Amino acid sequence: MNGPLLVIDTATRNPVVALADERGKLMGVRQWPSHHRHSEELLERLDDLLAETGADRRALGGVIVGTGPGSFTGLRIGLATAKVIAYGLEIPLVGVSTTTALANSARRSTNADRVAVTLPAGASDSYVHVLRVDAEEGPPRLVGSIGDLADSIGDAMLVAVDIHEATAEDAVERGRQAVAGLAAALAELGAQAHAEGATADPAELVPAYVALPRGIARAAAEMEWSPDLR
Secondary structure (H helix, E strand, O other), X not given: OOOOEEEEEOOOOOOEEXXXXXXXXXXXXXXXXXXXXXHHXXXXXXXHHHHXXXXXXXXXXXXXXXXOOOOHHHHHHHXXXXXXXHXXXXXXXXXXXXXXXXXXXXXXXXXXXEEEEEEEEOOOEEEEEEEEOOOEOOOOEEEEOHHHOHHHHOOOEXXXXXXXXXXXXXXXXXXHHHHHOHHHHHHHHXXXXXXXXXXXXXXXXXXXXXXXXXXXXXXXXXXXXXOOOX
């Protein structure tokens, strides 16, 4: 289906709403610090973006959504919004791994063959996702504290997103740069998948490897809403 592609990602502390053309070239971007208020601001930012670009919501050709890993609540809001828009407008939905997009964004300023993207997982744990230039080395995994990362990533270039404590400043800076380029990376990956027809059923697309918040009974995992690394 022809028309601009809507990009949504709420996996990090800086949500993204963007519009891209069918080749993945950005037409407009909104990115802001959420302060855990994704639900209050996401649709408002989307409306602002559509108004600024002059795009008609009914003319959208598809929706690209980041599938995480990331904030449990944030991801649910982003995925739900993307699904409702895709379903309501009867347009294709494409899910893109947020960590893959972050790795691609980080590589634009480096020649690293292996990249390890890490994000918070609750109050004290973190995720790590190790990716090579053309493939991942396995799904994101829970590694405990940020201090446990070294043995699990080897010689991979660390990209620390939303994590500062006990992390080298160069890794933190790479994380900032990766987040700044997240919209472009998502648009590029999503547009390619959209062109190849690699779309998702809104009823079946779930966030990738989201850990349930602490305190939720283990029985909740039986809902099969998403895999739980804990």
